[in-house]
Amino acid sequence: MTDVSIIGAGVTKFGNRQDVSYRELMAESVAEVLRTIDTEILPNNFDGLFVAAGQPELLNDQANVANLAAQVVGATPSLISRVEMACSSGSVAFRQGWMAIKSGLADMVLVMGIEKMTQNMKAASKGLCIVPDVEYESIHGITAYSGFALIANQHMKEHGTTKEQMSMVAVKNHHNGAKNPKAHFYEMGEITLEKAMNSRMVSEPLNLFDCSPISDGASAVILTKSEIARKFTDQPIKILGTAQGIEPSMGISNMSSITEWKALKQAANSAYRMAELSPSDIQVAETHDCFSIAEIIEYEDLGFTAKGMGGKFIEDGESHLDGSLPINTSGGLKAKGHPIGATGLAQITEIVSQLRGQSGKRQVNDVEIGLTQNLSGFATHHVVNIFGK
Numbered sequence: 001m002t003d004v005s006i007i008g009a010g011v012t013k014f015g016n017r018q019d020v021s022y023r024e025l026m027a028e029s030v031a032e033v034l035r036t037i038d039t040e041i042l043p044n045n046f047d048g049l050f051v052a053a054g055q056p057e058l059l060n061d062q063a064n065v066a067n068l069a070a071q072v073v074g075a076t077p078s079l080i081s082r083v084e085m086a087c088s089s090g091s092v093a094f095r096q097g098w099m100a101i102k103s104g105l106a107d108m109v110l111v112m113g114i115e116k117m118t119q120n121m122k123a124a125s126k127g128l129c130i131v132p133d134v135e136y137e138s139i140h141g142i143t144a145y146s147g148f149a150l151i152a153n154q155h156m157k158e159h160g161t162t163k164e165q166m167s168m169v170a171v172k173n174h175h176n177g178a179k180n181p182k183a184h185f186y187e188m189g190e191i192t193l194e195k196a197m198n199s200r201m202v203s204e205p206l207n208l209f210d211c212s213p214i215s216d217g218a219s220a221v222i223l224t225k226s227e228i229a230r231k232f233t234d235q236p237i238k239i240l241g242t243a244q245g246i247e248p249s250m251g252i253s254n255m256s257s258i259t260e261w262k263a264l265k266q267a268a269n270s271a272y273r274m275a276e277l278s279p280s281d282i283q284v285a286e287t288h289d290c291f292s293i294a295e296i297i298e299y300e301d302l303g304f305t306a307k308g309m310g311g312k313f314i315e316d317g318e319s320h321l322d323g324s325l326p327i328n329t330s331g332g333l334k335a336k337g338h339p340i341g342a343t344g345l346a347q348i349t350e351i352v353s354q355l356r357g358q359s360g361k362r363q364v365n366d367v368e369i370g371l372t373q374n375l376s377g378f379a380t381h382h383v384v385n386i387f388g389k
Contacts, residue, residue: 003226004101005236006387008037009352011345014217014337015184016118022060026072026114029218029342033110036352037222039232041108048079048100048109052089054340055127060116069112079106086131086376087290089113090219090344091383095242097223107225113346114218115339124214127340131377133251144290145211147252147378149203152293155259156205159308161296163205167196168314169292170209170334176321177331179361184215184337210292215337219345221352235356240369241275241386243267252378264301264373264382271384272303277369279303282325282386284354284364285371286347289332295319298373299327302384321362329354329362344374348385355389 010032017025034041051066062068066082079100083093090113097109117124128144137147155161174191177183191209199208222232229236245266249255256262272278279302287302289295296310304325305313313319319327330336330350333343351370353359372385 001102002104004098004223004239005226005229006221006239006348006352007224007229007232007236008033008222009349010036011182011219011349012217013182014215014339017116017216018119022056022062022114022116023068023072025116025216025218026069026112029112029114029220030073033220033222037232038234041222041232043074044076045108046073046075046077046110048097048106049073049075049077050081050083050093050096050109050111052083052093052113052341052345054084054086054089054115058123058127059120073110075110085381087288087338087340088344088374088376088381088383089341090346091372091374091385092244094221094345094348094385095244095383098239098242101223101225109223110220111223111345112218112220113342113344115341116216117214117339118216121214137251137253142252145203145206148291148293149206150252151258152205152291155293155297158259159311161311164193164197165311165315166205166210166292166296167193167207169289169295170196172314172320173289173328173332173334176329176362177335180331180336183331183335184213185331185335206291206293212290212333212338215339217337217339217342217346219342219349221345221348237352237355238388239385240277240388241271243270243274243384245270245382247380250377250380255378255380259297260307261297261301261379261382263380264298264375267382267384268302268373271386275386277386281369282371283367283369284329284351285325285327285373286330286332286350287327287373288375289328289334290338292334294375294379295328295332302371302373321364326364329359329364344372344383347372347374351387355387
C-alpha cells in the first residue's frame, strides 16, 4: 500500500464569523489550503472529498453538507461523504481520506472541517449537551462542563493536581494564541495567572478560562500519494502513524476510570507503533484542551510524563514554546477556538505549519516530528496522528 502525504493545509480565522455564510466559510477554507500549495490544483484533481461537520442541521438548518462542499469546490469526486464524530469529526474525516489513498481508491483527497456555532448560541449550547448519552446522562443534568469538572476533581484527589496548575494551561495557551492571527482570542492577547484563577466559576473547579469557547471556523487539508507529492510542493508532510481508540462506554458514568483515558492510550500506542516512534521522539504537539484538565491528562496518557505528573509538567514549563515539548502552539482549543467539525484539521494544519517552519512568532526550532490528538465526548473516543518532514 502506498504512503500518504499532506501537500497543503489551511485554516480560516476562528471566532464569531458573522461576516460570512456557511458556504462562504467553506470556500474560505479551500482558498486557504490552495495558498499553501506550489502548483495549481483544479477541482477535477480531487477524486475524494470528506467533510467533517458536527451539527449543521441543528446550528445552521443545513443538511447534505458534503454535496454542498462539492458545489463550493466545483468538484465531482467518486468518493464523497460527510463525517460526524462530535468534536473529533475532523480527525476521523482525515483518517478516511488517508485510508482512501492508502487503499488505492483515490490519488488525491480534499478533507474539510467546518462548524458555524455562534449564529444560534441556544442551539450551540443544546448541541454540546446532546453529545453525551442523552438517555442515561444528559437528561439528568450532566453537561460537558460538569462532566469535565468531575474529571478535574477526581484528578486533583488522586494526584494532587492544583487549580493553579490548570490555570497555567490557560495562561500558556493564551500566550500562544496571542501569536496566532487566526486564533479566536488573538486580539485579547495574553492573560495573567491571577486573571485565569479569579475568572467566573463555571463548574467547580473549572473557571471561565479553563473552558474553550464556542467558535466559527473551517480548515482544510489536501492528501495525495507520497510518490507524487513533490509535484505539488517542495515541503510534503508524511503521515507516519494514525490510530483511533474508543471506550466501550459512551458516557462518563460507565468509564472504568475518568482520569486515565484508556482509549487515548490505545490510540497513542497504536500510532507510535505504526510510526516506529516513541513519545520521546515527539517535538511538538497539538492536543485537545477543551478544558484545561484535559490537556494535563493528555500529557500523561500520551506518554509525555508519568501518570499523575501532568500538573508538574505544566508547572515546570515543559509544554511552553521554549519547553522540552511545546504543546498547543496554535493557542489550542482554549485560545484558538473550537468550531467542532474544524478542530481536528486545524490541529493538523498547525503541525504542518510547524514542520514547514512557517509558524512565525510561535515557531519551534528544528522540528522534524509532530503529533495531534483529538477527542470527543467525555474522552471516550480519541484520534492520534503522527507526522514527519
